[in-house]
Amino acid sequence: MAEIVLENLGHSYLPDPKSEADFALKPVNLTWQDGKTYALLGPSGCGKTTMLNIISGIVAPSHGRLLFDGQDVTQTPTVERNIAQVFQFPVIYSTKTVRQNLAFPLECRGVAPEQIKARVAEVATLLDLDYALDMPARRLSADQKQLISLGRGLVREDVSAILLDEPLTVIDPQMKFMLRRKLREINRETGMTMILVTHDQSEAMSFADEIVVMKDGLLQQSGTPAELFSQPQNDFVGYFIGSPPMNMITLEPRDGALGTDALDLTKKLTIGTAGSRHQLGIRPEHVSLVAADAENIGVGTIKKIEHLGVDGVVTLQLATGVLIKAKTRNHVEMSVGQTLGVNVRTDDALLYIEGSLAHAE
């Protein structure tokens, strides 16, 4: 177990990087505490896999240092880092039983048989796989196989962190819930640091204590799920976190403040550089829909209703033609073409200047 520190860590696959663009991972400073869960989140090619490979030791970073518990491991080979990894597709020894699969890493290290037996039993209990110990591993379902991949890391008592590389991709939606819960429970019981790499924001949000959002090799924001949701530092985070993405409504300067004809919501903020792009970011979850004659800050017509089960997403066209999405549980009672009023709390409307969150005075 270890605290992981990324100290000005960056990587370029080119021998002599000239500009920012030459970096697959632009230098970052991050500290990951022991025993917590983290997620590296971003679209394909954002640098999250490069970062994971640096931590596991597959790639040696071209810049900066990597510390495990204060010890510099930047040049330490993978085997000596005591990292366990779970990949997208379950990696199991299909000819062996579950017990043999779990025992294998210990056998390779020459651990005494009695000790192996005890440890395997312990881990099997943790994974809820007791009953399956003597079954051939290939008979198990995809999510159970993923648990075995994880278990092979857990049996080693010297593991400092578990890296999960999109481990839920091949799992059915309902089973994802159970597996995610299992992962969290294991984290709580063993106190092992877990780092999840994913492109799925909902997975990252529900799994991690802290999320690192990346794009084009650049760290966009790092914070708790609640922070990323309520205070996205830029328009990319607003777009990438949350589904549907944050509504972005363009504002025009008027009377020394900013406003829009779409919504009667004025942000009392000094205007940034004249001519720069001002937008209001509003989460669909923060848009409440009321009757057209009730008190509201804008009126719109329903263009589209998406049923998503418990909730629905309603797309409204506001007076100026601007579209705004609202997430609601009352979608079943609404119909396309209906006119509704919109309300947004002033605190829930964030101001973005040139795509960056402007901090209120």
Place this chain on the structure above:
Amino acid sequence: MLQVDQLTTADPKVSLQDISFQFDAGNIYTILGRTGAGKTELLRALMGLNPLVEGDIQLDGQSIAKRPVKDRSMSLVYQQFINYPHLSVLDNVAFPLRRQGKKKAEAQLLAAKMLTTVGLGDFLQRRPAQLSGGQQQRVALARAMVKKSRILMLDEPLANLDYKLREQLREEFPRLVAGNDDSVILYTTTEPREAMELGNTMIVMTDGRIVASGPPADLFAHPPTKDAASVISDPPISFISGFVRSGALYFGEGQLAPNNGLHLPPDGPVTIALRPDAIEPGGAFNATIGLSEFSGSETIVHLDFDFGRAIMLVEGIETFEAGSRLSVSIQTEHIMLFASDGQNITTRTK
């Protein structure tokens, strides 16, 4: 119109069992089921790629069950991004038109038009391998649509794409398939939300059978069977066994009196389904919090009751400490009752 009668197959993984359904042109049918439910097998059987043991497939009243694949007027988009590697993007899309006997120039013109519709107008001369995953799938979609075949099938087309790309393509989907009013569109997926968002009609499959079908919102509210209910609900629905005795519902140490118009079945055992929105903080039931997850604006709480595990969906961001106790209430308007044979026996007065 596509009519399927008692379709039965003997495929190695899952066999289709006696599938009968009528698909109308101009409709989008989403076929929802878990891995191994027989969704892909159904599409392949319709296509003629997997042999039938029994049953008939009729297109506009004519049996096509014995026709070769190429004469069925069907097109298919695979989960994997399958394109012809040796052809340019333009020629990939022109390929089916050329097979229909169109002149090269005409085929390429139509192909270019279709590629512009799917947003690839600038990539005509590239090879598929030079495109991103999302773009490759757009090429496959363009090739499937350009033929104007009567039946357009999409087999988990977004499953291999990034979350946000998936979201974007889902949003675009109605626009992309606009102009296929004469076609039947079949779309398979494992994601309930995707099925509900994209389909006019949702079909639920388990173990090679169609177990439910209907408008998505109706199916979500009134799934006919327990199996269908568990496939449709995301986050998962929780099932608890209990019984009805003298006008009250008992489960574990808990007890519910019917209200909100819920009618109880005669005395005997029942399965109670708790939808994630059926549980709310504050009430007579005690549970231990197993885990609290944050998902967008909602909090998903895994609860351990003395009668079993259940998932609660709470609006807004709230912190629930794992391991602590919580008292909750169960909203009878969001619970469902199932008989021991799995049939939905929930009845309500409005």
Place this chain on the structure above:
Amino acid sequence: MNKFYHILKTLFLFGWSLFVVFPFLWALTTSFKDANAITSGATYIPWVDYEPSTQGWTSLFTTGSQGINIVGPFIDSAAVTLIASLVSLALGTLAAYGLSRFEYRLGFVKNSDITFFFISQRIMPPIVLAIPFFLMLKELGALDTIFGLVLVYVALLLPIAVWVMTDFFAGIPKELDEMAMTDGCSPIGAFFRVILPNSVPGLVVAGMFCLIFGWNDFFFAFTLTFTETQLLPVSIVSLNSSVTPWWSLSAFALISVAPLACVAVIVERYMSRGTMSGAIR
């Protein structure tokens, strides 16, 4: 440490290259020597160590008692190898496609048994086949003819083609054929329009193997021909008589290696190119 390893690697590679290239260097120098230069021991540098002569090379193209005519054997060899390779490749590719895409069943015989049947033909030593082949060709009146040799070589090369191509087709996703069929191709159309154009790397590898085995075969060329038809390997060996003309022999050896070397250079770029990427993620 790293540097030491690097030096070690370089030294090893250099040594190995020398080992591989040396026979060719030897043949090259020898081909420009005359009898005196050859008998006076191992020498390598022309004009310094010995006086070069073109006798070895000119003799190959002179007819009569002074020369060895290699043009005839060269043409025979080329004809037999090319025809046999093309036929094997054509038949083998079709067979391999069938084996990889369709299921055959004849009693207990299944696809895997058919594949094994093809490959098993290369298990036994060629000497076992020599007498049956001899008798068969004799009955056909095809002994000592190009036609007879082509027949035998097809029998020998077909297993290689089937083996390589079965493996290659197994790597092409079946969905690609299906896609072609939904796009309006018949099963045969799907093969020719889609699968074949994407099989160039496999065809190149299979073709290479056929050419190498066919061109270099000595045993059958020796046992099944006498005077009318003579293939290169046999003619080279026949030079080795009481007085061996080492200069001609060397030149001859170099010429016989040249075609394969050319093919290898042309073909090399196909072998490394993974054209299947992009068909399937």
